[in-house]
Amino acid sequence: MYQEERLVEIVDYINENRRISVDQICELFNVSRDTARRDLVKLENKKAIVRTRGGAISPGTSPEIKNYRHRLHSVSSEKREIGKRAASLLEPGDTVILDTSTTVQACAGELENTEMTVITNSIHQAEILSGKDHLRIHLLGGQLHKEHGFLYGTSTIDKLNQYHVDKVFIGVVGISEQGLTVGHEEDGMVKRKMIEQAKQVIVLADHTKIGLTEFFQFATLEDIDVMITDCTPGKNFCELLEINRVELLVTEEEKDIWS
Structure with a gap:
């Protein structure tokens, strides 16, 4: 899978599940942790995600615990x-x-x-x-x-x-x-x-x-x-x-x- 295809699927996953971890990216796409981190950096630069410790969330996802x-x-x-x-x-x-x-x-x-x-x-x-x-x-x-x-x-x-x-x-x-x-x-x-x-x-x-x-x-x-x-x-x-x-x-x- 090309990186751009993977980035689209990562964003789709976050939109559905609210967040994703580096470990989940590795498991889902069979890539190394370094590759997963590079993918997140690229998505963050595009303002498609917000990076967190160990993963990422949607830009519209509040880190506050819901009521x-x-x-x-x-x-x-x-x-x-x-x-x-x-x-x-x-x-x-x-x-x-x-x-x-x-x-x-x-x-x-x-x-x-x-x-x-x-x-x-x-x-x-x-x-x-x-x-x-x-x-x-x-x-x-x-x-x-x-x-x-x-x-x-x-x-x-x-x-x-x-x-x-x-x-x-x-x-x-x-x-x-x-x-x-x-x-x-x-x-x-x-x-x-x-x-x-x-x-x-x-x-x-x-x-x-x-x-x-x-x-x-x-x-x-x-x-x-x-x-x-x-x-x-x-x-x-x-x-x-x-x-x-x-x-x-x-x-x-x-x-x-x-x-």
């Missing part, structure tokens, strides 16, 4: 399938922490009405879970992030210190060789403590999060036990997971968007 209520209406079928797979890992009697992400919210909606203890700092998760009579719900206190509906701060983290749970379900804005990242430091600090308090760490991330690095890193790949996603990632990322001993669960084994 939570807006994101609630855009929960995809992929996230719902990830949520179902995550919920299937829970057993009666489990103690579990759920973070604030919309993918984890999809998991909350799929939880069976059975004897379990759920801890969360999300007012949205708590509202969903309150309709399930047999669940015991602990809503963490703290300062309310009004825009995104989660509780954070030193009191939230201090309270988490008192809990030791079987599993934690964590959502991300980006997951890459740089680890697990989110857009808000205050959210990331709470997620970090949640991970410390759990025997098993399960990350829920649809394919659009893979290869992305956001503002604040709260964990490394080594901190994860299981990752659930909707499509088989590219070879490079799968190798990273294998090196860090992360078990990969894919909701649609036959679907491989990186081929």
Whole structure:
């Protein structure tokens, strides 16, 4: 494939998926990282993209995290399938922490009405879970992030210190060789403590999060036990997971968007 043809396809991919990483370009077009970076430089010079650390976004894409209520209406079928797979890992009697992400919210909606203890700092998760009579719900206190509906701060983290749970379900804005990242430091600090308090760490991330690095890193790949996603990632990322001993669960084994 000639470079100009590749550039057109890169722009088409960004328009459809909002962003692309260097690793994704390498996997999609079977080119080196140097070639991928040169492609992005050329597109940036044409003002067709905005380069970011590790990739690029559309010129019209705001790097700000979308308002939570807006994101609630855009929960995809992929996230719902990830949520179902995550919920299937829970057993009666489990103690579990759920973070604030919309993918984890999809998991909350799929939880069976059975004897379990759920801890969360999300007012949205708590509202969903309150309709399930047999669940015991602990809503963490703290300062309310009004825009995104989660509780954070030193009191939230201090309270988490008192809990030791079987599993934690964590959502991300980006997951890459740089680890697990989110857009808000205050959210990331709470997620970090949640991970410390759990025997098993399960990350829920649809394919659009893979290869992305956001503002604040709260964990490394080594901190994860299981990752659930909707499509088989590219070879490079799968190798990273294998090196860090992360078990990969894919909701649609036959679907491989990186081929």
